[in-house]
Amino acid sequence: MSVTFRCLFCRLLLIFLALAALPALALETAPIAQPAPSLIWDAAYLDQQGSLLEAGIKARLADKTLKADPGATAGMDDYDVTWYDLVMDIDTLLNEVIGTTTIRAVVTGSSLNEIDLHLAAIHTVTEVRSAGLVTVSSQPSSELLTVTLDRTYLQGEVFEVEVDYHGDPSTGARNAYGWSSAEGDEMIWTLSEPYGARDWWPCKDLNTDKADSIDLHITVPDPLIVASNGLLTGQTVPVAGRTTYHWSTRYPTPTYLVSLAIHPYQIINDIYVPAVGDPMQVVHYSVPAYGSDATAGYAVTIDMITAFAAAFGEYPFVKEKYGHAHFPWGGGMEHQTCTSMLYWYYGEHIIAHELAHQWWGDMITCADFHHIWLNEGFARWCEAYWEEASNGQQAYRNAMNSHKYLGSGTVYVEDTEHDNIFDGNLTYDKASWVVHMLRFVLGEQDFFDGLAAYRAAFEMGSATTEEFQAVLETSSGRDLSAFFQQWIYGELYPTYALGWAVSPSGTQLNLSLRQTQLSVPIFDMPIEVRVVTDLETVTHRLDNSQAHQWYSLPVNGTIQSVELDPDDWVLCTKTYEGVSGVPAVSSTGIVGNTPNPFNPRTTIAFNLAAEGQVNLEIFDLAGRRVRTLMSEVLPQGPGSTVWDGTGNNGRPVAAGIYFARLRADGVESLHKLSLVK
Template identity: 45%
Template sequence: MNFKYYFFILLLLSIVLAQETEKSEIECSHAKSALSFITKQSIQSDSQNNYDVTFYDIDMKIDPSVKIIYGTVGVAGTIITDSTNQIDFDLSLALQVDAVKDEQGNDISFEHQSDLLSLFFYNDQLTIGKEFYFIIEYHGTPQSSGFGGFVFDNHNNDPMIWSLSEPYGARTWWPCKDTPLDKADSLDISLTVPLNLIAASNGLLVDTETDGDWTTYHWQERYPIATYLVSVAIHPYTVFYDWYKYSPSDSMRLEYYVFPDNYNNVKDNYLLTNDMIGAMAQRFSEYPFIKEKYGHAEFTWGGGMEHQTLSSMGGYSEGLIAHELAHQWWGDMVTCANFHHIWLNEGFATYSEALWYELRDNDIQSLHDEMSLNRVWSGGTIYVEDTTSVSRIFNWALTYNKASWVLHMLRHIVGDDDFFNGLREYGDRYRFKSAVTEQFQEVMEDISGMDLNYFFQRWIYGEFYPIYKVVYSQADSDLLIKLNQTQDSEVFEMPIDLRVNYHDGTNLDTVIHNTAKEEYFQIPVGNKTVTQIEIDPDNWILRWIESISLDTLENGGIIDDFILYPLYPNPFNSEVTIKFSIPKVAKVKIRIYDLEGDNIWSVTNNYNLGTHIVNWNGFDRHGNRVPSGTYLVEVSNDILVKSSKVLLLK
């Protein structure tokens, strides 16, 4: 889903509230009012885990003159629990259930409450492996719109009927097991509409039949599909086609259902889709629904929605087209298993916009230009804790922009080959299924051979971004760098690109592996004179640089400085760890004093650049256990002394 326009419209609205009512305001009020209606969770009852859906057959008559739908939905599935006498489907209470029947036409007793339709089998336990087929007849006016629902709208005085079911809106217009974890293997959807209207939907149009004033459009989706990706888009559309040629002898039809008055505006951009599919197929693998179609159906919502094989479009910008197309792989082919992990859909689609610009221009600068627009500085995790909040699921900063940066950073860490091979492997392993973050991580680790846990844990489950403060100094043939992460939140362990610029105009590109909030690095530079250093010069990290400065006496003199970390554990019983880090080879003394000021223990050694650990076990220099109490730990080099207190408890 992409609703840049939606926010733009909201912004406009807040500025020009008093202006006359325009189309955009109507869209917006739809979107806002939707939130209050829907039961906002994927699985409402445990008994929905008792079966696996295999097939839906949706048959729906839609009458815009009275805004009523008359539906007959067949559901096929298999019992996957030992035994049950109840099967539950999600269905909005705004719809009236008229009958539930089995395949033979026998009535099945049911209850419909709290947006849940429960079927009961009092005399007939359903046992594991049993296949079922039920038919649910219902009618009513769907009470929903915007985020998740089914809308009777108008465009140019003609009916414009559309659905948008992500995340929990499918249940507002048809009975289903409304979770992306259980895709149906296939689906039929027949839409009967007044003669002048065209009804577009998922998959292939296999049949059109006119009976009096009504026409039925019979669509078939033969690839697995999640409930929220099933859609209708109905209007007296202007339709045009294009062909995506995916081999010397095969092509797939691209279908565009556009508002007649909008045809001249959108045509050129929509026709870019052909090249985009080719470009994305190169990066991701062939278009996933190649035996069916891809296309756009315009609708009156201010954004886009990646309905499987037919995205609904409220705009025609190149970015929006690329975004919804990329979702066909990331969202539709591989779907987030639940909305905690929605970034696997939206972060991927947002990054794919930048990937398209890179491929279109054959220039990586186009990627970086786009990604610079996606930088975010807000708190909150990419992982969605509260999936009952639809606005939290679709948080623009986190779910879209920051998540796109996760992929951007990952690409640089593992390298282009492993990144795109990893994407293809992820697509293969979870093709037509659902996935969570850890499954994507596992694929990227398998392909790259790297342990990426530090990266996913910090960026997906942690907040904020690193803020770097860097001081550097040249000591003979070494460049010394002290890097601090000054953000309040915990350390971001990251490989960081470092560019060293020399006096003679040449430079050195290298990578430092930053694992602590305060750390030294030593770079051999031979007989060159360093004039300046750059951190992450090509913008591969979502970071803020506080300062990069040449060492002076005022800021501490890093050559002579060292870091003494907090003593731990403190208090201690058997052993305390003294951890320090030095910027160059140095003689370091560690002394322990009691409260009388007597030096009771010491050690002196030459240490290399880096972080070192010395343990003190609470014995004095004569091998006697010292009493409980406070001791002073003092660490010094030739220039500086630093100390810290520790409490010994016996």
């Protein structure tokens, strides 16, 4: 049974209850019992908030992680990992992992005689070998393992290091590994984003170095089954009662997307048929008691892969698999080729979100967590895109409107050690609007072509915001610097005020569009206006980049409505100023300046009844010309220009009263300006 909570109070109560419950989950890896009747985890609530719960769990992991993260050491730039081999014996009686990890890498610096790896100091390192020879290692910090190589390796040479270790990974600071249970049976899981991989295996824990391939040989007591990345290529019995699962991926994978999910799963098989090539297995590892729920709930996965493949190119890991493995966290985690998912929840939005990450986050990974919006903003937007693919345009708009965030903060994570990387409002919701607005600014063709170019440039690698922007600029031929500055690095949104009036002839609609926000600069964004008359409905696209701009649009018939941004393409608020004060464009002259008084910039607006030479100059009270703003031929219609409060010599002028004088079309128009300091 589920209850839909539509009233704000109920939703706030739900959020409060959910938040109140979360810290307990963070401290406790015991299974989450499903409350009945479900209040905290109401299914309708999860439908909208599902991926924000993902934000919640990731945020808590990040919070525990970042304070101790040493990041990259200088020496890590000197080698590139090509292969990891993880051999792990999982002892569920002692809650211990006994592991050997092999790291194969190529030297990228000039030479190398020791390497730094990430490994949490919760493990006992029993032996380290380089080229098969026992060597020296040390743990200089709680996060690092330094290994002396058997000799000096030169640029381009390949070396191999093996680390034997054992310990209880669940004692790590990050809660990245859990001994847990579901429905009375053991459930062992990992969730390493952003820096948790080092809690359970030694690695170079940086998104910029994806291993080209990874093998995992995981031994567990029967009847446990191991789900992991890539393909299950072998299953052996080392001793009676224990089974080794050999998982193997040949796709580049960042460390935080490597996962284990272990339980006596029921395996549910499905098939995805790509447009080209062999069918791909889709495998769901389900808690047996939820097998029928999983079969029904995950059935939509095939249609989703098809829809996303049509939009973004083929599923990136089509030679291996996709699927879900149940785990006990309240949300999902986009482990590459094997998403981990809360075992009793099947909302379409979170299924779409984690699948979308296979393209945006897994195939292309944020280069570091300053740029996490490239993962989460895209996946959040894809929830709405799935609505469009399955239910149409209005469903897309409804989903986007449910993601609207009108608060402060930047999408770019300024400080990855102290800010919340996984901020639901910024990293997820506002970032999804950035993707949505890019679609509007670029148009359908250039937007999807741009995503294809982004994929071509960074597939199986990692990218920064600047690299994404550069690809879009090259593919579309547009300058997007203002767009990224205001929406990724800037805060808030434009607040528009629209006024309109019809010309005396009845054939022109004159619009006044102001941006009235005070705390952030003027936005440079196109915006649509829909004009409905008794004869027609026309949507105009206006370029808007000034505090106050005027437009004149042809109109046919009697106006019934004028609506700004009718299809919700721009993150903004809007008010309507009625029909007064909007000039007709049939007379030449200065209309006004905004703001006034001003300091130091003001926008001067004017109208021209006919094309011709225009001179716009600034004079002081003594009649001295201090600045020539325009001297050029302009077309008929409204226009505007900015005075920045400086004279012709480039220096700021004194505070006081000035006059703007427009000469054009045989008309001289004067307007008083007040510069205050």
